[in-house]
Amino acid sequence: MSDRDVERELTEFFRQTGTPGPSPQLRDAVVAARLGPSRRRALASGAPRVALSLLGLAASIVLAVGLLFVVSNRGHGPGDFGGAASASDSPAASVGDSPAASVGDSPAASVSESPAASVGESPAANASPSEGTSAIPSESLKTQPSTTPGPTISFGPSGTFSPAGSMGADYTIATLLRDGHVLFTGAQGGDLTSAKLYDPATGHFSPTGSTFGPHDQGVATLLAEGRVLVLGGVDIRGGALATAELYDPGTGKFSLSGSLPAGLGVSAVALLMTGQVLVVGTTMTGQTMTSWAELYDPGSGTFKPTGALSAVRMSPTLTLLPDGRVLVVGGYDGSYMAEGPAPALASAETYDPTTGRFSPTGPMKSGRAGHAATRLSDGRVLITGGSNGSVGVASAELYDPTTGRFSTAGSMTADRESHSSTLLADGRVLIAGGMHDPGPVACAGAACIAMVGTTDLTSAEIYDPATGKFSRTGSMATPRSIPAAILLRDGRVLVAGGFTNQGPWTDAELYQP
Amino acid sequence: MATAEEAFVANARTVAPEDDAFALRSDAYLDRALGLAWYILGDTHEAEDATQEAMARAWKARRSLRQLEAFDAWIDRILVNTCRERLRRKRLVREVALPPDAEPEAVDRFGALFARDSVGRALGSLSLDQRTVVVLRYWRDLSLEQIEERLGWPLGTVKSRLHYAHAVLRERLERDEREVQR
Numbered sequence: 001m002s003d004r005d006v007e008r009e010l011t012e013f014f015r016q017t018g019t020p021g022p023s024p025q026l027r028d029a030v031v032a033a034r035l036g037p038s039r040r041r042a043l044a045s046g047a048p049r050v051a052l053s054l055l056g057l058a059a060s061i062v063l064a065v066g067l068l069f070v071v072s073n074r075g076h077g078p079g080d081f082g083g084a085a086s087a088s089d090s091p092a093a094s095v096g097d098s099p100a101a102s103v104g105d106s107p108a109a110s111v112s113e114s115p116a117a118s119v120g121e122s123p124a125a126n127a128s129p130s131e132g133t134s135a136i137p138s139e140s141l142k143t144q145p146s147t148t149p150g151p152t153i154s155f156g157p158s159g160t161f162s163p164a165g166s167m168g169a170d171y172t173i174a175t176l177l178r179d180g181h182v183l184f185t186g187a188q189g190g191d192l193t194s195a196k197l198y199d200p201a202t203g204h205f206s207p208t209g210s211t212f213g214p215h216d217q218g219v220a221t222l223l224a225e226g227r228v229l230v231l232g233g234v235d236i237r238g239g240a241l242a243t244a245e246l247y248d249p250g251t252g253k254f255s256l257s258g259s260l261p262a263g264l265g266v267s268a269v270a271l272l273m274t275g276q277v278l279v280v281g282t283t284m285t286g287q288t289m290t291s292w293a294e295l296y297d298p299g300s301g302t303f304k305p306t307g308a309l310s311a312v313r314m315s316p317t318l319t320l321l322p323d324g325r326v327l328v329v330g331g332y333d334g335s336y337m338a339e340g341p342a343p344a345l346a347s348a349e350t351y352d353p354t355t356g357r358f359s360p361t362g363p364m365k366s367g368r369a370g371h372a373a374t375r376l377s378d379g380r381v382l383i384t385g386g387s388n389g390s391v392g393v394a395s396a397e398l399y400d401p402t403t404g405r406f407s408t409a410g411s412m413t414a415d416r417e418s419h420s421s422t423l424l425a426d427g428r429v430l431i432a433g434g435m436h437d438p439g440p441v442a443c444a445g446a447a448c449i450a451m452v453g454t455t456d457l458t459s460a461e462i463y464d465p466a467t468g469k470f471s472r473t474g475s476m477a478t479p480r481s482i483p484a485a486i487l488l489r490d491g492r493v494l495v496a497g498g499f500t501n502q503g504p505w506t507d508a509e510l511y512q513p
Numbered sequence: 514m515a516t517a518e519e520a521f522v523a524n525a526r527t528v529a530p531e532d533d534a535f536a537l538r539s540d541a542y543l544d545r546a547l548g549l550a551w552y553i554l555g556d557t558h559e560a561e562d563a564t565q566e567a568m569a570r571a572w573k574a575r576r577s578l579r580q581l582e583a584f585d586a587w588i589d590r591i592l593v594n595t596c597r598e599r600l601r602r603k604r605l606v607r608e609v610a611l612p613p614d615a616e617p618e619a620v621d622r623f624g625a626l627f628a629r630d631s632v633g634r635a636l637g638s639l640s641l642d643q644r645t646v647v648v649l650r651y652w653r654d655l656s657l658e659q660i661e662e663r664l665g666w667p668l669g670t671v672k673s674r675l676h677y678a679h680a681v682l683r684e685r686l687e688r689d690e691r692e693v694q695r
Contacts, residue, residue: 013632033569
């Protein structure tokens with residue numbers, strides 16, 4: 001069976017198979033949510049749907065909903081369903097049990113099962129306002145206790161992770177402030193404009209200001225004067241968010257500070273030695289992707305175009321070099337392909353603020369996207385992992401700014417894509433989480449299911465520049481790809497959020513080097 | 514001269530769609546919303562709750578939608594995120610068995626029909642991410658870029674999830690065929 005056959009089967013299936021129609025209760029509830037709080041409370045208190053669900057009388061609801069289904073598929077109507085199927089036969093069962101679990105003893109199964117347990121045991125997760133069970137979000141959800149309880153501060157054994165409580169939302173951006181607090185923004189769910197401050201001294205996540213717009217998957221950087229630039233992300237309209245905002249730690253508030261031209265998606269930022277910020281991203285015109293670069297001036301709150309990248313790069317890394325230039329590495333080349341892997345770039349370039357130009361450098365030995373780049377204490381840049389466009393890679397490379405060349409730097413203990421890479425106080429580098437991507441696998445039978453698919457990782461490792469080697473260190477309790485990782489003032493590393501196949505996480509862990 | 518904040522508010526007031534237009538668009542979307550939630554969650558009751566929650570969130574955030582043309586992508590994203598959160602919450606909540614006399618009605622009848630189809634069963638074996646991408650691609654007929662927008666993933670991730678979903682589906686369908694032939 002070819003990919004085309006699978007596509008035909010799916011297309012035909014979806015063409016012929018209908019979906020349940022909305023029940024009157026659902027329509028009523030949607031309308032009720034548009035009314036004011038008092039009116040909504042009145043409706044909710046009298047609405048069987050909400051009241052019953054709170055009482056756990058789900059059977060009555062399902063009965064009501066089930067009787068009202070309009071199914072227009074393959075000639076079957078509601079009366080054609082025949083005898084009741086057992087719950088375990090339905091897709092609902094396989095969803096609830098996690099598909100990964102259905103593959104038995106596969107690596108994916110064991111990894112996917114573990115995070116749910118760890119999250120379930122987190123009291124902070126249960127206390128999160130965003131995870132309430134009210135079917136209709138109410139105003140009261142925003143007035144829950146404002147501080148999420150954190151753990152008692154203790155330093156774990158060297159080389160281990162320990163729980164650090166819940167952020168209360170699935171934030172995607174973390175920024176270390178001058179005073180040692182960590183600012184979290186870019187929530188993916190709940191209140192998308194919320195922000196939290198993590199206090200390493202108490203271990204608490206506390207609310208602070210609200211952004212004007214959502215910045216899910218956006219970027220941020222601490223500016224020279226102590227404020228934080230929060231920029232970009234995919235807003236909930238489905239488009240690129242162009243608005244820039246500044247967070248002032250003194251007031252705990254955000255303010256608007258200019259905007260990129262509409263439609264520009266931000267990939268990465270780098271604070272320059274001039275105090276300006278280099279912003280790089282992509283934009284789509286039809287099926288064509290182009291890269292762009294702009295300079296943000298915090299003083300005037302304005303953006304202006306600067307230079308032209310030598311290649312279209314989707315999600316490259318930017319790293320400030322000791323001489324003030326910025327190293328731009330890898331990324332997907334932005335070509336649109338209906339099938340197959342997207343080519344990852346081995347090329348690299350540097351941006352020189354004095355000339356405003358990009359110049360080719362390198363290239364790397366391997367194409368990389370979803371990789372990580374970390375400047376070492378000696379000024380070289382460690383590039384780890386990523387996808388070469390087909391499979392995840394474990395290899396690492398070192399960029400020497402004085403020669404403009406990449407050299408091999410050994411291999412991590414696992415291939416990792418979308419992992420974190422954090423320079424520790426002692427000059428070593430913590431590599432945590434990410435995603436194992438085996439790429440296309442030639443297999444047959446049941447074994448195939450167990451072998452394919454990406455797996456989010458709990459493992460972590462340390463790169464030691466002195467030996468040039470990677471070695472395993474303690475593992476996280478939760479597998480995380482695209483986690484936010486921050487070196488705290490006390491030398492610990494806060495690793496927070498990230499994804500698994502079950503969705504984004506709201507909890508955090510602390511690594512004690 | 515207006516401050517940036519004042520300009521933002523003024524802009525929102527002048528460009529934001531009228532509530533009536535938003536409500537009409539929401540109502541017209543409800544069927545598709547429930548369908549998408551059903552395919553992601555695989556359970557009618559859960560899908561209804563998720564749809565209700567997502568629509569309420571969308572209403573609260575309606576001022577951030579400055580172009581009604583972008584409504585579908587905007588609300589799809591809210592809905593997908595809501596479904597993912599609900600799946601997570603579901604794993605945190607202990608399930609309570611229904612009383613025996615409620616059992617026949619408690620069965621998700623649409624799900625039962627779904628389970629009788631080999632493609633339906635194969636879809637049920639996909640991971641959450643894989644199934645979401647497949648549904649958006651083949652049920653919603655969206656391009657990979659449109660899926661990228663809705664899920665907020667890099668294009669490569671969307672392609673990767675779709676690629677592996679194909680592999681799993683192919684294996685499941687071929688296995689079903691072999692069993693039928695025996």
